[in-house]
Every structure is written in structure tokens, then in C-alpha cells.
Amino acid sequence: MAAAAGAEGDDPAGAAPAQEEQQQSSLLGRRCRVAGNLGTIRWGPGHVAAPPPKQRPPGAEGGVDAPPGPLTVEVAGVEYDDPGVGKHDGTHQGERLFTCPQGFGSFVKAEKVELGISMQTALATKYFDGLLPQAASKSRVSEAVDALGFTDSKGREKAMAVEFVGRYGVEQRQQRLEGFVEIALAETNLETRYPEDVWEGDWCLPNLKSLWLDKTLLHEWADVRAICEKCPCLEWLSLAKLRLQPLIVGSYLPEPRGAPVNVVCSGLVIKPYYCRVKTLVLNGTGITWDSLRALDVAGVFPQLENLHLAHNDLTEGVPDFGSEPSVDPPFSNLRSLVLDANGIKDWRVLQRACTSFPKLEQLHLNMNLLGETLDGLAEAAADQTPRRLVALFLNENRLSSWRDIGALSSYSVLELKAQRIPLTDGDSPLASPMLLRQIFIALMPTVMRLNASEVTGKERVAAERYFLGLASQDANKMIAALRETCNVDCHATRLRGIHGEVVGGDATEEAQAHRSSLVHSLVQVSLRPVGGAILDQPTASKRLPHTMTVGELKRLCQTIFKQVPFDRIRLQLADSALPFGIPLDDEARELGFYGVGDGAEIRVDDAQDFAKAGKK
Numbered sequence: 001m002a003a004a005a006g007a008e009g010d011d012p013a014g015a016a017p018a019q020e021e022q023q024q025s026s027l028l029g030r031r032c033r034v035a036g037n038l039g040t041i042r043w044g045p046g047h048v049a050a051p052p053p054k055q056r057p058p059g060a061e062g063g064v065d066a067p068p069g070p071l072t073v074e075v076a077g078v079e080y081d082d083p084g085v086g087k088h089d090g091t092h093q094g095e096r097l098f099t100c101p102q103g104f105g106s107f108v109k110a111e112k113v114e115l116g117i118s119m120q121t122a123l124a125t126k127y128f129d130g131l132l133p134q135a136a137s138k139s140r141v142s143e144a145v146d147a148l149g150f151t152d153s154k155g156r157e158k159a160m161a162v163e164f165v166g167r168y169g170v171e172q173r174q175q176r177l178e179g180f181v182e183i184a185l186a187e188t189n190l191e192t193r194y195p196e197d198v199w200e201g202d203w204c205l206p207n208l209k210s211l212w213l214d215k216t217l218l219h220e221w222a223d224v225r226a227i228c229e230k231c232p233c234l235e236w237l238s239l240a241k242l243r244l245q246p247l248i249v250g251s252y253l254p255e256p257r258g259a260p261v262n263v264v265c266s267g268l269v270i271k272p273y274y275c276r277v278k279t280l281v282l283n284g285t286g287i288t289w290d291s292l293r294a295l296d297v298a299g300v301f302p303q304l305e306n307l308h309l310a311h312n313d314l315t316e317g318v319p320d321f322g323s324e325p326s327v328d329p330p331f332s333n334l335r336s337l338v339l340d341a342n343g344i345k346d347w348r349v350l351q352r353a354c355t356s357f358p359k360l361e362q363l364h365l366n367m368n369l370l371g372e373t374l375d376g377l378a379e380a381a382a383d384q385t386p387r388r389l390v391a392l393f394l395n396e397n398r399l400s401s402w403r404d405i406g407a408l409s410s411y412s413v414l415e416l417k418a419q420r421i422p423l424t425d426g427d428s429p430l431a432s433p434m435l436l437r438q439i440f441i442a443l444m445p446t447v448m449r450l451n452a453s454e455v456t457g458k459e460r461v462a463a464e465r466y467f468l469g470l471a472s473q474d475a476n477k478m479i480a481a482l483r484e485t486c487n488v489d490c491h492a493t494r495l496r497g498i499h500g501e502v503v504g505g506d507a508t509e510e511a512q513a514h515r516s517s518l519v520h521s522l523v524q525v526s527l528r529p530v531g532g533a534i535l536d537q538p539t540a541s542k543r544l545p546h547t548m549t550v551g552e553l554k555r556l557c558q559t560i561f562k563q564v565p566f567d568r569i570r571l572q573l574a575d576s577a578l579p580f581g582i583p584l585d586d587e588a589r590e591l592g593f594y595g596v597g598d599g600a601e602i603r604v605d606d607a608q609d610f611a612k613a614g615k616k
Contacts, residue, residue, distance in 0.1 A: 042078065
């Protein structure tokens with residue numbers, strides 16, 4: 001097999017001869033790369049009949065036919081990781097040579113298939129080019145001198161010698177492995193821990209904290225464990241997009257391929273295996289919970305706290321480990337679990353995650369199908385299991401009913417994200433992000449950060465009083481839906497103890513429709529300059545989206561009134577009942593939060609004026 005990438009070869013015209021079976025068996029299952037695409041060798045390599053050479057068209061004048069090529073060509077059957085890269089399912093001319101899904105298989109010329117390299121070679125190739133066997137060795141301490149081409153004032157091409165001052169020192173510092181804190185070997189051909197073909201004797205990366213091995217050719221967990229042994233302080237390990245061998249609980253994790261038989265003679269220090277990895281990224285690896293349990297039983301990652309499992313088709317999210325008394329959930333110290341984009345529909349995933357991982361603090365369920373069905377919604381709402389969960393992320397799910405919101409309100413979290421969902425993106429009068437935010441704040445007294453924005457005390461008071469007005473309306477459709485999964489009366493009693501009875505208000509269906517229409521429309525706003533440096537400029541009239549933030553409006557004002565820098569702009573919403581207006585002091589808030597409507601006047605002031613007045 002060659003080590004250079006290239007284009008794919010044509011489909012073969014024959015099958016591999018029997019005498020090549022021994023060579024085929026040595027490469028079957030090996031990971032490879034073809035023209036940048038990852039795959040697995042499923043057949044070959046073997047010699048097959050070569051396609052016929054191209055001939056001149058009949059009757060063509062001049063030229064000669066191409067010389068006859070070889071009768072056979074060596075190819076390998078490759079199953080690619082990604083769909084659409086291959087051409088077939090492993091069948092050629094009616095004969096099945098290997099099996100894979102349609103569109104994943106292809107036959108590739110052997111010289112265009114890149115096989116894996118060792119950990120040392122991957123490191124040396126990227127960081128220590130001078131240490132590779134094919135590189136020339138330095139005989140003396142000198143700086144590199146290169147020829148730099150340039151064009152002079154008369155358009156003539158010239159060259160001059162340029163010395164890279166300090167290059168030798170940089171290379172010498174890089175060659176000290178203890179200087180590495182982060183290493184990225186993603187998309188290299190790293191496949192194995194062994195052989196040790198660059199450095200002789202014992203070696204390690206003693207201060208390495210983060211290691212990225214995404215889209216490499218690693219295939220065996222034994223090699224992953226052996227690499228971790230060389231990184232005693234490693235805390236972050238990313239293995240995204242790998243195709244690692246599945247494991248069975250209780251199975252012995254063998255020594256990696258190519259490991260020395262006599263450990264003492266190899267110069268390795270004999271000591272118990274201990275791994276400090278706290279964050280493990282396994283996105284898009286096809287990992288299963290059985291393999292994760294096997295890793296935990298084998299003690300590969302005893303200190304793991306953060307586990308990323310996005311894009312793995314784990315449709316149940318977290319299995320029900322409690323259904324089998326003899327089965328324990330893995331990683332008892334887990335604090336953060338990422339299950340984004342796994343096609344999860346069952347709301348019971350919330351309960352199972354908190355039960356299986358008692359120390360869990362953050363649960364990421366973005367880009368799933370929660371809300372598409374009502375499966376497990378009642379159980380999630382009634383779950384009173386003690387838990388440490390403080391952050392829940394549900395962006396881009398199918399939350400389309402207020403029943404879902406009522407169920408979520410039973411989770412006493414400090415941070416919640418639920419954006420880009422049907423409940424706020426639809427055409428209903430109740431489809432308002434601002435309304436959803438108010439309901440969440442009123443029903444969840446512990447939430448401090450909602451949709452990446454801090455919940456202020458003023459906002460909580462307004463939201464809770466608004467909800468009290470809604471709760472008194474028995475015919476309100478939203479309140480009726482919330483009652484199905486949460487105790488609205490209990491929340492109302494709690495809020496009355498804080499705010500007393502709320503009299504009047506505009507908490508009606510018409511008011512909700514009006515709030516929603518403001519979100520999706522533009523409002524006419526007058527920007528009146530009142531700062532000393534811009535007082536002589538005319539008032540600007542603009543149509544602005546109700547969802548524009550204060551920070552965005554300040555940038556707009558800075559482009560209009562250029563004499564005042566961005567960091568000195570102060571905005572106030574004019575209010576006839578207040579002598580100085582309402583300060584727009586939170587740059588993350590939307591204009592709608594402050595009640596900016598059609599015809600509003602916003603005063604643009606200069607903070608420097610306040611500083612001068614204070615000195616006087």
C-alpha cells in the first residue's frame with residue numbers, strides 16, 4: 001500500500017486469486033484513508049483483471065494506439081464511513097466480494113490507499129520533521145537560509161537570501177516533549193501506539209493536558225489506552241469520528257498491536273495504569289452503552305466527568321440500567337453528559353439520566369425529537385428523584401405544546417436553553433419567545449440564566465406578576481395546557497405569597513397576540529441626540545425589529561452619531577411619567593423587554609457628559 005493520497009481507481013474486472021488469501025487476511029479490517037476519505041478495508045488487496053486500455057476511435061487519422069498495459073491490477077475493497085463516497089455495496093459483476101451498505105463500497109488501486117502510522121511517527125511528522133529518518137541531520141548550530149523571491153520597482157523578478165533568525169532555537173525547544181500542553185493530531189493517519197520508530201528508550205508527554213485525535217485511523221481501544229499511558233496529566237481527549245472496535249463487558253483489553261514482549265528491555269517504566277482524563281469526546285463514533293460499560297469496568301477512564309456522545313444514534317438516550325439489578329451504569333463520577341442529535345423522543349431520558357448518574361449537573365439534549373410524542377412526559381413531570389442537575393439544554397427540539405413546558409418546570413435547574421422550537425417559531429398568537437421566557441421564569445424560581453441571558457430581579461418580578469394575571473383566567477388555553485403537566489394553582493399560591501393579589505392587567509388572548517405580533521414586526525422609533533457632542537444633529541427616524549438588542553441599537557447609533565464612541569453611548573427610553581426616562585442599560589436585552597413600541601423616542605446621550613457634571 002502506498003502512503004500518498006490520490007483519486008479512486010476504476011472498478012476491477014475480475015476477482016482476487018486464491019494465492020493472495022494470506023495477504024488479504026493481514027489487512028482485512030484495517031482502517032485507511034483514500035483521497036482524504038476515511039474507510040475500512042473489507043476485501044483484498046488482490047490482483048484482478050485490469051480494464052482494457054483506451055483505443056483510438058475507429059476511422060481516426062494520425063496517432064497510435066496506447067501501448068498495452070498490465071493484465072492485472074492490485075486493488076482493495078474499501079467501505080467508506082460517509083455515504084455517497086462509494087459506488088456500490090461490495091458486489092462486482094454479480095459476484096459479492098464483500099458486504100456493505102449501498103453507496104459505501106468501492107474498489108481502489110492499492111497505491112492510492114493510505115494505511116496508518118505510529119504515534120511517534122505522527123508526532124514527528126507534524127512537530128519534529130528533522131527527527132524523521134529521511135530528514136538530513138544537523139551537523140552544526142546554524143540558522144536556515146532560504147531564497148525569497150520578489151519583484152523590484154521595474155517589474156524584474158529577483159531573489160535574496162533570508163535568514164530565519166532563531167529558527168534553530170525554536171526547533172530545539174519544540175523537540176522537548178515536556179513543553180507540550182496541547183497537541184492536535186486530527187485528520188492524520190495515526191493508527192497505533194507502536195512501533196517506537198523515532199525515539200529510542202523511554203519517552204512520554206508529561207505535561208500534555210489536551211489531545212485531539214479526531215478523524216484519525218485509530219481502531220483499537222488498546223491503542224487509546226496505551227496513548228493515555230504516555231500522557232500522565234491528560235485531561236481532555238477527543239476521539240470524534242473514529243470507528244473503534246466494540247467491547248464486551250468483562251472482556252480483557254489486550255496489549256496493543258506491536259507492543260514489545262519484554263517490557264523491561266524496552267526501557268518502559270513498570271507502574272500501575274492511571275488515567276486522569278476528565279473530558280472524553282466520542283461524537284460520531286457509533287459507540288454503544290455496552291462498550292462504555294466495558295470501558296468503565298476495565299478502568300480505562302476512572303476520573304471521567306464530562307462525556308460527549310453526540311451523533312451516535314443513541315435513540316433511547318440513556319438505557320434503563322435499573323431494570324437489570326446486575327447491571328450498573330458506567331462512570332459514577334459523571335457531571336456533564338452531551339446527547340445532542342441522537343434522535344431521542346422519549347421524555348424518560350431526563351429521569352434515566354439523573355437516576356443513572358447521581359452526580360450529573362449538565363445534560364445536553366439539543367437537536368433531538370423531544371416533544372414529537374408524549375412518551376414519558378407524565379413520568380418526567382411527576383419525577384421527584386433527588387438530583388444535582390443544574391443545567392438543561394433543549395435547543396432545536398420539537399417542543400410544540402405548553403404541556404411540555406409544564407413538565408419541564410418541575411426541574412429545578414439554574415440554567416435552561418430552549419430556543420428554535422416550534423412553540424416559538426409558529427404562527428399561533430402564543431408563538432412568542434418573550435411569552436415563553438416569562439412563563440419559564442414564573443414557573444422555575446431557581447432559574448438564573450435562560451437562553452444564554454441572565455434573569456434579573458426586575459424581569460422576574462414582571463414575569464411572575466404577569467403569570468398571576470394569566471392564572472386567574474380559567475378559559476385561557478395556555479393555562480389549560482399547563483395544568484395537564486404541572487400544578488398551576490400551587491405556583492399561583494407561591495407567587496401570591498410574594499406579590500399578593502394582582503388586580504387588573506392585560507393578560508388576555510388579545511394582549512398575547514399583540515405581544516407576538518410585535519416580535520415579528522418592525523416599529524417606528526425616533527433616535528433623538530441629547531449628548532453635548534451630538535446635540536446639533538437632527539433626530540433620526542428608524543424602523544427597527546422589536547427583537548433587536550440594546551447592544552445592536554447602540555452600534556446603530558454609533559454609525560449615525562459618529563462623534564460619540566460606542567463605549568460612551570447611553571440610551572434612554574422617553575417616558576412622560578418619568579423625568580429622566582427608562583435607561584436601556586442591559587445590552588443583551590431585546591427592545592421589546594423595555595416596552596419599545598411604535599412611535600417610541602429613544603434619547604442618545606454621551607457618558608462623558610455625566611462624568612463632567614460629576615466633577616463640577
